[in-house]
Amino acid sequence: MTSHLKKVELHCHLEGAAPPALTLAQARKYNVDTSAFMRDGIYLWKDFTEFLVCYDKVSEVYRTEEDYALLTETYLEELAEIGSIYSELIVSPDHGDRIGLGADAYMAGVSAGIRAAQEKSGIVARLLVTGERHFGPERVIKAAEYAARSDNPLITGFNMAGEERMGRVADYARAFDIAREAGLGLTIHAGEVCGAFSVADAVELVRPSRIGHGVRAIEDADLVRRLADLGTVLEVCPGSNVALNVFPDFAAHPLRQLRDAGVRVTINSDDPPFFHTSLKREYELASTSFGFSDDEINAMTRTAVEAAFVDEVTRASLLARL
Numbered sequence: 475m476t477s478h479l480k481k482v483e484l485h486c487h488l489e490g491a492a493p494p495a496l497t498l499a500q501a502r503k504y505n506v507d508t509s510a511f512m513r514d515g516i517y518l519w520k521d522f523t524e525f526l527v528c529y530d531k532v533s534e535v536y537r538t539e540e541d542y543a544l545l546t547e548t549y550l551e552e553l554a555e556i557g558s559i560y561s562e563l564i565v566s567p568d569h570g571d572r573i574g575l576g577a578d579a580y581m582a583g584v585s586a587g588i589r590a591a592q593e594k595s596g597i598v599a600r601l602l603v604t605g606e607r608h609f610g611p612e613r614v615i616k617a618a619e620y621a622a623r624s625d626n627p628l629i630t631g632f633n634m635a636g637e638e639r640m641g642r643v644a645d646y647a648r649a650f651d652i653a654r655e656a657g658l659g660l661t662i663h664a665g666e667v668c669g670a671f672s673v674a675d676a677v678e679l680v681r682p683s684r685i686g687h688g689v690r691a692i693e694d695a696d697l698v699r700r701l702a703d704l705g706t707v708l709e710v711c712p713g714s715n716v717a718l719n720v721f722p723d724f725a726a727h728p729l730r731q732l733r734d735a736g737v738r739v740t741i742n743s744d745d746p747p748f749f750h751t752s753l754k755r756e757y758e759l760a761s762t763s764f765g766f767s768d769d770e771i772n773a774m775t776r777t778a779v780e781a782a783f784v785d786e787v788t789r790a791s792l793l794a795r796l
């Protein structure tokens with residue numbers, strides 16, 4: 475049982491954490507027909523492409539600052555209830571723009587949700603602004619510029635999510651240069667849908683301190699050694715990887731091999747209800763499916779705090795809470 479362990483999450487997409495019951499209530503509020511993307515409380519998709527479409531459909535029922543505050547507070551409270559002390563949420567100003575809310579109001583709602591959750595339960599959270607790769611390099615650069623000029627102290631990192639098969643990392647490197655120059659922490663989805671080459675591209679061209687997933691680095695032993703040498707932290711999401719068929723089952727998942735090779739790994743849920751998972755379940759899987767001891771799991775949680783995009787005072791206080 476891992477329910478007594480303190481938990482930290484570095485990789486969860488805000489709209490991807492939307493509880494189906496809340497999405498249904500939102501849809502009713504706005505008279506949106508949900509039959510194309512959810513049924514019986516389950517989000518409907520069959521493969522990665524359909525997942526991204528479903529994700530966007532779900533996002534469309536969150537329309538106001540208050541909707542985003544509620545969504546954020548709801549997820550953070552769920553995390554706090556299972557013993558989580560810190561969360562980094564991946565947020566997409568493009569999604570705010572696409573529903574006509576605008577990036578500033580979107581961020582204001584999310585930030586209000588963070589403050590409300592912290593007041594209630596003490597959970598600390600920060601935001602990773604993400605560009606969506608399938609919206610194209612221009613939009614990703616715009617997202618980086620938005621993050622770079624924002625004076626919101628909760629925005630501490632920049633990410634790129636979305637369709638990994640669209641373009642090469644080089645097409646998006648400029649966005650990461652902008653974010654790096656602004657002093658933001660860098661992480662990038664790579665080695666999930668695409669193979670080791672995508673992780674190698676990310677390491678060379680973005681030089682991130684963390685990589686979202688990165689698990690298909692396992693296809694290249696030299697690259698695994700390089701990740702270990704560089705100390706690059708992988709935000710591993712086993713339940714997501716199995717749900718999306720990146721690996722057929724947990725026995726085939728390389729979390730333990732990567733850890734044993736000296737790669738710094740952390741445990742995350744990605745888009746929990748879409749993948750029928752939760753951070754609680756991911757920690758449980760680390761124990762039951764991967765055979766890690768409590769001490770080994772705690773070491774991953776400590777790695778997550780060490781790699782978190784926070785100021786050093788906050789990091790010290792989080793480490794003291796572990």
Ligand code: ADE
Pocket residue numbers: 487490529635636637663666714744745
């Ligand atoms: N956006 C939300 N979840 C994602 C994932 N697992 N990979 C890429 N983009 C995403």
Ligand code: ZN
Pocket residue numbers: 485487635663686744
């Ligand atoms: Zn992700």
